[in-house]
Amino acid sequence: MKPIKDFRGKHTVALTHVTLGAEGSLPKLLSLLKIMEQKCKIGGQSLRKPEVVNEDRISELPEPLLLQILSSVPTKTVRATSALSKSWRSLWELVPNLKFDSEFDKSEHHSFSEIVFRSLLSHKHPVLESLHLVARDESEASDVGIWIGAAFARHVRKLVLDLHNQESVSSARLPSVLWSFNSTLETLELKNLILLDIPSSVCLKSLRKLQCLLNLFDGCPGLEDLSVNRKRNTDVFYFFIEVPSLQRLTIKDSFAGEGGEGYVIFTPSLKYLNISGFELLAFCLFYDTPKLEEAKVVDISYIFNQNILSILTSAKRLTLDLSSFKNEYPTGIIFHQLVHLELSTLKQWNLLSLMLDSCPKLQTLKLIDLCRYAEKDCLVGWDWSQRKCVPDCLLFHLETFMWTVYDWEQEDEEEVAIYILKNARRLKKAFISTKPIKSKEVKKLEKRREMLNQLATEVRASMTCHLEFKCDTFFL
Template identity: 50%
Template sequence: MFSTLETLILKYLALVDVPSPVCMKSLRTLHLDCVNFKHNESFSNLISGCPNLEDLFMYQYYPLDVVMNFIIVAPSLKRLVIIDYREAGGYVINAPTLKYLKIKGLSHCGFCLIENAPVLVEAKIRNLFYIYKEKILGSLKSAKRLSLDLSPLECPIDSIFYQLVHLEIYTCKEEWWNLLKLMLDSSPKLQVLKLIGKNLDFKKVGMVGGKWNEPKNVPECLLSQLKMFVWTSYHWESEVEKEVATYILKNARQLKNVSFSTRPIHSKEHNKLEEKCKMLKELDGVVRASSSCHLVFIE
């Protein structure tokens, strides 16, 4: 019945029971959207019966009655997306051919343990606060592209990302700049850096706490590799963001292209226009380490 099935999408199912391993050798893509399994073995039996599975998408929004922890052992898996807003439970991942990983959620008591992903190329990790047994970033050291929205206080780094060339960091978590410093120090081949903020009124939102302190030594990637620096939703009113931007401009010797996008000034805020122009002019006047650096401002 399922021998030729290549794609399977299951949605909003309660107490799915898979008492023994299934046989779906042709299955390549599996979507599980709010699926509640009867017990942990049911999920394991489903995954183990798909030896050629390449794409797995898991979405969990509501508390599950039974299964709390999903153990994903998939030797052929290449792409894994996990979006989970439950208040507990987590994932153990063993996928030796995994190339792409996206994890979003697990922001309460959830966990994620990556046991085996040696050929990972790209990973996007957002709102993952609780680290289980190992430092999750250390499991991503083979990645060439990383997108991170994490608290630096809970993600110490003890690995070198020798393959990383493209890094995105969201600037919404408290002291996000400490994560930036750690990643710059740990990524000697980094060529593209993108910082992503929220396009909100700075005066209403306020600035996350903490203070920027320059690294004692300039990271290797700034001295010899970084070529592109992009900052979206740059808060020109933030002193910390100004200091971070200035530091990179002053120390990145190989920079070619730099762009800052800012929140537009609305008609009711015309009094801010002069202040904004002054701040951006000061940033544009920073003496750059790279003589060939081209800087643009975008609204």
């Protein structure tokens, strides 16, 4: 990736990626550990009493299992175990996964930075599997370069930096020397607002997963997973992503620009694509995506120059919500491999018609109707028109039909449902869910029952099709 924009004479990018994750846990064993920690806090020397030692069953577990348990709890709790007994004194220094949060990892005698640095210096495991750092104040993040240097010296494989600053981009900088050579880092996640100094030469040979926006691609020949989250207050306008090894790409763009921004993407090994939030872009152009298997394209608006739908033809699974899409749908393209399609129904009957014609091998069709906010008269492509020729997918391949939040009060939706049931010859299962109705709305309940019964009694092309109705509890 070529430098995008200079900032004070250095190649920098404002990072705004925010993700949430959760570590696995072993509930029963962790509860024992918490009990032991409470005893440690309550009584210091009382832990050495015979009756207490006899209850210390957890210490009898094998060391690898103990390390696995300790890896599932906050590092502050892990450090506290050193006071449990002599056998636990140095065990925490071998824990392969560390997480520090400035909100909790403080003491009267040591700052957050001192705690992090001392813990890293004391770490004795051959490889630091993961290091997660959360700094909630700019001053706390001033030593981020020192922390990362210590982590790199311990062969860290996964590095997560979450630096908070509510007012502006954090002044915390990752020294350029840290990108010069690293052969162990496999996953890098940079969250919230960070400025990076990216040198012209980058070497992260083992990197497989990247969540950020930066000029590291040329130095990451094995990169497979890239997540980009572009928000407001960014000074980056053009993104050129060229990664031959990339297999998964996620782009969330919530920056409403002025029509001058855009993406150019070269990813010949791409298998999974997830893009959302594009609004008023100058261009979004994909090149060379022959291996694409699955894609999710939602919430995109007008793009002056784009080829998004055209590059999806090799996909086997598609999720499309183009209710805000103001470009014309391309015609003449065929999705020869597509077997699973999820489609938003809001003002998209023309898109449904196009996809039925363009997906000859479609086996599963799921219609989703979660957004009924617009007035019917304002919707383009809303009216469903009966087709002269039945698409091949309905005649020969469609086996599963699902409709989430079917609006039984809309005549057009009834027409679409009847059309599919009457023409899908190989259909095995049909699931239709509706919004719940309050029990006191008796007339409405009777009307819905009448409409659904009418739909159920319609002639179906497949005599073996099982039709099921249910109330969607999502709206309860």
